[in-house]
Amino acid sequence: MGALSSRMSWNRVEEPGAPEGEEEAEEVAVAAIEEGEESEEARPTTSQGRHKRKTGPGRQLTKAPCGKRAKDSLGSVYEALFLRGEGSDVQIRALGEEWNLHKVNLCQSGYFASMFSGAWRETTMTTVELQMPDENIDCEALHEALGSLYRDSVLIPRGRVVPMLATASMLQLDELIEQCREIMKDTVNVQTVCSYYYSAECYGLQDIRAMCLQWLLDNLMTRHNEELLREVSLDLMKEVIASSELFVMEVEMDVYTTLKKWMFLQLQPTWRGPHRDLLPDADSWFAGSRQESEGTAFLETEQGRAFAPVFQQLRLACIISDLPSARIIDQDALIPATWLSPVYKEQWLALLRAEQTRELGPTDVCVSDLQRTSMRCGGRLYRDEQCSWRWAGFNFGWDLAVYYANRRIIFKHSALNKSGGLAVSLLWQRKVAFRLRLASLDRAGRAILRRETEYQVLSLGKDEELEVVNLENEHVVFPIYVTCSFLYLPREGRFPE
Secondary structure (H helix, E strand, C coil), rough: CCCCCCCCCCCCEEECCCCCCHHHHHHHHHCCCCCCCCCCCCCCCCCCCCCCCCCCCCCCCCCCHHHCCCCCCCCHHHHHHHHHCCCCCCCECCCCEEEEEHHHCCCCHHHHHHHHHCCCCHHHHHHCCCCCCCCCCCCCHHHHHHHHHCCCCCCCCCHHHHHHHHHHHHHHHHHHHHHHHHHHHHHHCHHHHHHHHHHHHHCCCHHHHHHHHHHHHHHHHCCCCCCHHHHHCHHHHHHHHHHCCHHHHCCHHHHHHHHHHHHHHHHHHCCCCCCCHHHHHHHHHHHHHHHHHCCCCCCCCCCCCCHHHCCCCCCCCCCCHHHHHHHHHHCCCCHHHHHHHHHHHHHHHHHHHHCCCCCCCCCCCHHHHHCCCHHEEEECCCCCEEEEEEEECCCCCCCCCEEEEEEEEEEEEECCCCCCCCCCCCCCCCEEEEEEEEEECHHHHHHHHECCCCCEEEEEEEEEEEEECCCCCCCCCEEEEEEEEEEEECCCCCCCC
């Protein structure tokens, strides 16, 4: 409920055996290589891919001729069967290209196994036209995926993961899907996170989707990158901003500022310039739009309406209680007055409730309230040295100081209000529901260290303190990003008599 009035001050199933009909294809392989060369037995492979390979009614999934398992040093099997199409019994056409291939090889793919079995008309066809409904599939990826059916391994460059994943998903190539998954796990960074997120969501890689979402929650506010903001979609930004796991740096007003820059870049994707000019240029552009719309709040205009669901995830109560922030919200005129008026009323009643009753604060933890309405704030510990910061003023009588020293983070209920804001409460004891999280990130933005507390109620008398986190036995890499969620008064409930 409370809001800040000041910035922080820092002092990867084994495959079935080959069917009997494989002998004919094996003869083709033998004829294709030099006399005396022998193919290597297929070795078992494993896969944990999302798709299960499909087989036709009453038949097992066919495997490639043993020529596919030839040693890499021979290599001529791949060249003879795949590249030259020797002994081909089916032609695949797609994306303006043709491949003369073999059904016994293609049936390693669940997609082709279904196509060449049962009553499908393609079962007896010698030419198959493939339609590509997925724009992520290109000719190069399709060529590599089909070629993977004729050799043991495929080298996937990092920049080709998404097209390969799209193609492998359509063809139901579990091993290739798993290979893409492993590459994505190792290469999530500011350049790849959004494309990986959208691909994982599209092709059902839930673990990759969750990893990318966590990366955004950790990094959206801790690094400033215009290209990243351009790539975040409306739905994804809404999910990130609404999350209680977002690392907020420093206060909720900074979340609003980030959204303003993001919205400007979505509307003006060709903008290029130094980072320092982004916010002034965004302010200037929105000011011009405000004049054209004769003062209508931008989120109520035709251009801005699509962004409204994202801005509705802001904790406005944690913004309008700070006078400079409230003035900026009013001057920008992005947010409709109909959103703000109820929040001002709510905050005024909350202040009266804190000042004119003896309510100490939350008595138990309502996780949904903390996740949805708590004040989010945070900062950086740049190096291992003593420092402190405080949230003071309009926090309903809580002058809470936070100290970092000797690898420990400590909360202290200060008896002195040095901020010059509202006086601290005269009550000898106050309560606040809180949760603290911290992380140190590597250069790619992935967490090296992550620690968090449970949601809990803090009850301290004046000048009492509590050790919240102890990192004494941890391998700590600086900077450390610290974010807190606070709820000073319950959002709902009867007013005490």
